[in-house]
Amino acid sequence: MSNLFQLDRKLKTRRQFIQWGLLAGGLSIAALKLNPRQAQAANPVRIPPIPKIDNTWDLSFDPMSILRDFNYGTLKEEDGRTVREFEVVAHSTPLQLNLAITFISWNLNDRVPGPTLRATEGDRVRIIFHNEEGHSHSMHFHGTHPVEMDGVKSVRRGKTTIYEFDAEPYGVHPYHCHVAPVTRHVGKGLYGLFIVDPPEGRPEADEMVMVMGAYDLDSDGKNELYAFNGIPNYYRDRPIPIYQNQLVRLYILNMIEFDPAITFHIHANMFQVYRTGRSLDPSEESDVITMGTAERHILEFAYKYPGKYMFHPHQDYIAEHGCIGFFDVIPEEE
Numbered sequence: 001m002s003n004l005f006q007l008d009r010k011l012k013t014r015r016q017f018i019q020w021g022l023l024a025g026g027l028s029i030a031a032l033k034l035n036p037r038q039a040q041a042a043n044p045v046r047i048p049p050i051p052k053i054d055n056t057w058d059l060s061f062d063p064m065s066i067l068r069d070f071n072y073g074t075l076k077e078e079d080g081r082t083v084r085e086f087e088v089v090a091h092s093t094p095l096q097l098n099l100a101i102t103f104i105s106w107n108l109n110d111r112v113p114g115p116t117l118r119a120t121e122g123d124r125v126r127i128i129f130h131n132e133e134g135h136s137h138s139m140h141f142h143g144t145h146p147v148e149m150d151g152v153k154s155v156r157r158g159k160t161t162i163y164e165f166d167a168e169p170y171g172v173h174p175y176h177c178h179v180a181p182v183t184r185h186v187g188k189g190l191y192g193l194f195i196v197d198p199p200e201g202r203p204e205a206d207e208m209v210m211v212m213g214a215y216d217l218d219s220d221g222k223n224e225l226y227a228f229n230g231i232p233n234y235y236r237d238r239p240i241p242i243y244q245n246q247l248v249r250l251y252i253l254n255m256i257e258f259d260p261a262i263t264f265h266i267h268a269n270m271f272q273v274y275r276t277g278r279s280l281d282p283s284e285e286s287d288v289i290t291m292g293t294a295e296r297h298i299l300e301f302a303y304k305y306p307g308k309y310m311f312h313p314h315q316d317y318i319a320e321h322g323c324i325g326f327f328d329v330i331p332e333e334e
Helices: 002-034 036-041 182-187 316-320
Strands: 074-078 081-096 102-108 116-120 124-131 160-166 171-176 191-197 206-215 225-228 240-243 248-254 261-266 271-275 284-286 288-292 296-301 307-312 325-330
Touching: 116 124, 171 182, 171 248, 171 296, 191 206, 191 248, 206 240, 248 261, 248 288, 288 296
Parallel strands: 081 124, 116 191, 206 248, 240 325
Antiparallel strands: 074 081, 081 102, 124 160, 171 191, 206 225, 248 296, 261 288, 261 307, 271 284, 271 296, 307 325
16 A cells, blocks of 8 residues: 555656646746747837927927937047047027926037937947037036046036046946036936947847936926926827837936936836846836936836827826826737
């Protein structure tokens, strides 16, 4: 009887092992189906055409174009080494925030946020900065560089300076004016994003940039309007087209002064979080993330179902005052 018992026990154990293996395999397959990177592997990247700018009011830039506008600079060969050269100009420009409010922005290359500069880790980058605005300004880059390139020295009106350093480490880095009072200079629009890609790159995706900013209209140290990529409510009234089941890689940066922390939330979906863009593997999955000023991440997601899905900070006041939008998920067959 003892031998029969042992045989029966072995058979049960084997059956359980097979069942567990099948279950694990099923979970793995399910995980692959839910992983946007895996789902994307079998499909080429598709990016919808950019809708034509709506000239309801006069804008010097198109926030819809800013989403996917990456400035790789001009490549030059010098002493056997490639230099990636960028040119950035500070201006003072009226910015029409809505039909009723015009704000005098201090900006870079006539847009808020400034240009999204992009390089690969190890590239030599040269930023030629011209200050044509009436106040002294500078460009301070996050990341690693010599102290001489730290951008804390003022560049007076009509002057030019050059920042040159190796792009490192890979990740997502903000840049901004560092002339006091910094809150005022940043709040007026002097900020942008510097993306440093890892040498091996990342999987192909529909890549876009969203920089969260705010406007203190009466200089009382409190923000009255908020925006993604410069213009309040722009993506609420003009949803961002993306394709169903298409991997989206969102480079998101919080440059809102005065508010200590901001959240970012997408509806009806989850995203993979790559904190500060400093990893090739996600650190977590969520549908909401909290960021202090100058904090930034890479978020990856894909929408399973077509339709219009909202995104916004989960501070309702901030969302209701301009920082809100929609993704318009287009069916795959279109």
